[in-house]
Amino acid sequence: MLFQPGKIFATPNALALFSNSNMFPIDLLIRHLSGDFGTICDEDKASNMEAIRDGGRILSAYKVGSEKVYVITEWDRSYTTILLASEY
Template sequence: MTLALNVRLDKSGYLIMNRTNLTPLFHLGRIVATPGALDVLQRAGVFPFQLLVGHQCGDGGVLCAEDRAANAGAIVAGGRILSVYEVGAEKIYVITEADRASTTVLLASEY
């Protein structure tokens, strides 16, 4: 399945994703989100699925090189996978557990 995803929120450092061929790399399991994360996303006009699709397809957001390498290993070996997205002044974490039973969307301050 190929999905086109083009998200742009500009002028304030908002999320920008421009990927056209997205292939899921792992299962998300049960998806949960905190009220704080949902509030920030709603105010910014970002749907949670936009972050989840990017996360599941290997777009880690604003991760450093070390965290990107850890994610690559985790996808192969079954470890925890982290993505970090900047939405306005907030950072949103998307974390899939090592057993792939669940994925959580939360504010960095809620971690």
């Protein structure tokens, strides 16, 4: 784990998406915390690594079925939220 997630939340819509897929929210959370930031661009990946080192918000994006799901850890590591891109 590269950083602490704080409290972990997921929106109802994100949980509903997972209930209809072969993935679980923990799968994306593990990837996020280990530095696999999913489908974001290289510039955003570099920004995430800087945020891990210096403090800042960390954003990952993953595909679950046909939906894009974000995993966002706040700058102060107080919480991490899993939500659909359309909820951002």
